Amino acid sequence: MALRRRSHPPRPDDPPGARYELDGRDIVDEDSFYCAIGEAVNGPGGYFGWNLDALDDCMCGGFCATPPFTIMARAPRDREAERSTLRAAADRLLAGTPLRSKSGKLTTTELITESGLRRDVVYDQSDLVDEFKARLRAQHSTPAAFQRIMDENASLASELTAAKRELAAERATTAVLRKAITELSLELSQAHDELAETGNVTRLPTGHAHGGEPV
Known part of the structure; x- marks a missing residue:
């Protein structure tokens, strides 16, 4: 099937210096x-x-292997060790503490990089790749109960903000009224003082002509 497709694989090219191991156990002819x-x-x-x-053409680059790279005969595999390595890589990525991945992105490509295993080895452990994806979905999902709490918290925060605005407006109004009362009290005090001064003025007697008639 791959020989018929003869096209660039749908994935980014590997960086230079990659190592690939050739499994020759099933090679029986040129096609294999x-x-x-x-x-x-x-x-x-x-x-x-x-x-x-x-x-x-492929050796020159453009088909996921970027020169220089190495193709070597495959050593005997320790599948249990591979699975342990892959699980540990998934744990580090999901925890945000990668050792090999520079970006730390939660993708299968970065899982391969983090594990240090060959791509074909990782995909051979497809159940662990699926497990990684399932853990990723679970990590990014929010339980319904927790979502309700988050929504209630957001609603309360909005109400608190509105209450603070109202309180600030009331305080501003109170400050204006307090200033007005102070000014009115001062004016009233001045009016009392002026009235008191008016009450203390001595009236001059009205003048009379001789004989008791007013002048």
């Missing part, structure tokens, strides 16, 4: 060799050339 090298570089069903000319 190209299938094996395609899977070594690009995982199950991967493509990396279907004849010498196509292989030469």
